[in-house]
Amino acid sequence: MLDIVILVCLGLITLALLCTLIRIFRGPDLPDRILALDTLYINSIALIMLLGLYLKSDLFFEAALLIAVMGFVSTVAVAKHLMRGNIIE
Numbered sequence: 001m002l003d004i005v006i007l008v009c010l011g012l013i014t015l016a017l018l019c020t021l022i023r024i025f026r027g028p029d030l031p032d033r034i035l036a037l038d039t040l041y042i043n044s045i046a047l048i049m050l051l052g053l054y055l056k057s058d059l060f061f062e063a064a065l066l067i068a069v070m071g072f073v074s075t076v077a078v079a080k081h082l083m084r085g086n087i088i089e
Contacts, residue, residue, distance in 0.1 A: 006054045013047045034078055041071035 020040045027033040045064045052060025080086075 003054065006050055010047065010050050010054070013043055013050065017043045017047065030082070034075075034082070037078075038071070038075050041067060041074075045071075 017040065020036050020043060023036040024033055024040065027036055045067055048060050048064040048067065052058070052064070
């Protein structure tokens, strides 16, 4: 039963990823595209975690943790670049 639920959730997260990709390409301005990139890495974390649950492998959880850290750092760097024009002071 849990395998069926995980497969349904994998399909829904994949649909969310596709909608986010559409927002990245059709976003009206730069902040919308940055927000879509932030949502993209959060959705990819969810997809990797569900895949790890489905395949019963711990390696996927470590990969999701690395993506989370890199996504947070990149979001902060891009936001700082938009506000001040430079990243390193």
